[in-house]
Amino acid sequence: MIHFRKIRWKNLLSTGNTFSEVDLSATRNTLIVGANGSGKSTILDALTFSLFGKPFRKISKSMLINSVNEKDTVVEIDFTIGNKEYHIIRGIKPNKFEIHCNGKMMDQNAKAVDQQKNLEQNILKMNFKSFTQIVVLGSSTFVPFMRLPSVQRREIIEDILDIQVFSIMNQRLKDRVKDNSNEIKDLDYDMHLLTEKIELQKKYMFELEKKNKEEIDRKREKITDAEQEELETNGEIQRLVDNVQSLNEELEDYSKSVDKLDKLNTILIKLNQKLQTCKKEHKFFEDNHVCPTCTQDLSDEFRHGMLESGQSKLDEMYGGYEELTTTIDTEKKRHDKFVELSKKVTESNAAISQANYRLVTIRKTVNDIHSEVLELEGSNPDKKAEFVKLESLVAEKKDLKQSTIECKKDRDVLSAAIALLKDSGIKTRIIKTYLPTMNKLINQYLQSMDFYVNFTLDENFDETIKSRYRDVFTYESFSEGEKARIDIALLLTWRSVAKLKNSVDTNLLILDEIFDSSLDQSGASDLGWILRNFDDNTNVFVISHKEQLNDKFDRTINVSKDKNYSTIEETVHELTHALVG
Ligand SMILES: Nc1ncnc2c1ncn2[C@@H]1O[C@H](COP(=O)(O)OP(=O)(O)OP(=O)(O)O)[C@@H](O)[C@H]1O
Ligand SMILES: [Mg+2]
Incomplete structure (x- = not known):
């Protein structure tokens, strides 16, 4: 499990040269409030930038630098995985990318791309796409699962089920098949x-x-x-x-x-x-x-x-x-x-x-x-x-024949492996095993938010949504509030499945303005349900304009702009009594 501890940033968007710091695991739930443009969503950009080198929103890297100071953008994040403590530092102007593990800097000689690959594949075990599907539910440029094309839906599910390894294997296998077929071609030519x-x-x-x-x-x-x-x-x-x-x-x-x-x-x-x-x-x-x-x-x-x-x-x-x-x-x-x-x-x-x-x-x-x-x-x-010459040629031919036989044997094994590893092979079997659980979870979450539809994802990740009164729905035909409920249900499902699979499991959940516009009064009250349904290991951050939600949270982070610079102020509440009702 990735346990995010702390994030701090400076000279990022509207944040100035002083670090803004948020303890990510201090309270079970946190409300981040502030006026439009005060810098609330900046935390999401800081998060994904620190982990994946790119902001949550579609902003170019150079546009992340605070336009007043024009340099020294730094984001640092602390998290633990098992008994390992990681500390990542990223900077723009000057460029910086450091991964520290238990106080020691890793792999500084490796190229940044390789370092990033290592971070995603071996440490975080998730990429930008899966992270944003599991950790963040955003209102801005976030693309909900239901709006993703099926290829990307497949990628996310494979990530969550930790079976992307089969895709990597399949890719490697394809290279080997190519090498093998070239080798057979060469051998046939040599034989001829x-x-x-x-x-x-x-x-x-x-x-x-x-x-x-x-x-x-x-x-x-x-x-x-x-x-x-x-x-x-x-x-x-x-x-x-x-x-x-x-x-x-x-x-x-x-x-x-x-x-x-x-x-x-x-x-x-x-x-x-x-x-x-x-x-x-x-x-x-x-x-x-x-x-x-x-x-x-x-x-x-x-x-x-x-x-x-x-x-x-x-x-x-x-x-x-x-x-x-x-x-x-x-x-x-x-x-x-x-x-x-x-x-x-x-x-x-x-x-x-x-x-x-x-x-x-x-x-x-x-x-x-x-x-x-x-x-x-x-x-x-x-x-x-x-x-003697003839004998050596005949011996060479015998060796070549043996190599060809072995190569062809390899080809058979490889094609069998390819058949297993292609989308309709092992992966589909695994996905099929998990699909009923996923569908069950989605429907459970939807019902918990008083949204009674029958939602089914098939093995191609196409959805069928049926209602009691109407026949088949498409996602787009639902209202914004209903779509938000589906998005929440899916987000919570992915988290549960990832946890179940022990592939991607994290303490962090950030909901950016989910309850502000699209969800009505009853939707907002579902927030209470959501917050209640997480265990001690989950730290929920709700970004909202609605300061009145204050009493429902353990902590409030007020974001405001002062002389063009965003600043944050934290208040930890004594009681979380409101949530209990
Ligand atoms: N490079 C930059 N330098 C300085 N300020 C910037 C830069 N890029 C964007 N900004 C400003 O930073 C702020 C970004 O704030 P952010 O999107 O985090 O606000 P927010 O509190 O989430 O607002 P909303 O409630 O509207 O979503 C905006 O005011 C934006 O104009
Ligand atoms: Mg925002």
């Missing part, structure tokens, strides 16, 4: 991108695989070709080896031809020598008839015998010579054949060497290509890197 990336990666890997396979096939083909060449070379080597073998075998036959030829030539030389000697001898016997040595005559017989035997020897030798040269010729041919065969063997052996060298080269090529194939088949680093 990632799916495309994965497809591209797969395609790229497929192309890579295809290229790889083609490369492997090409290399395998090369291996097959090389192996075929190897096979052919091996065959060629075999053929050459066989050839060399048969050549060698053939050579065997001719291997002795060199020796034989040598020997034959030696024989030929010797034969030639012998032949020359024989020829010389023959020539001697042809040319000589005397022996040169012994100078004896050579007989013809002897000469002829020598010539004959010499000739046959020569013939024999010629025959032998001819035979020998023929043999040598044959042997020479055989030697040529040997040389030719040897050359062939050498050539074949060279061809075998070449083929063997080719075999080594082919083997090396096959092995090299084979390793390349193995590399391409398994341990290709490019392929591995691309696979």
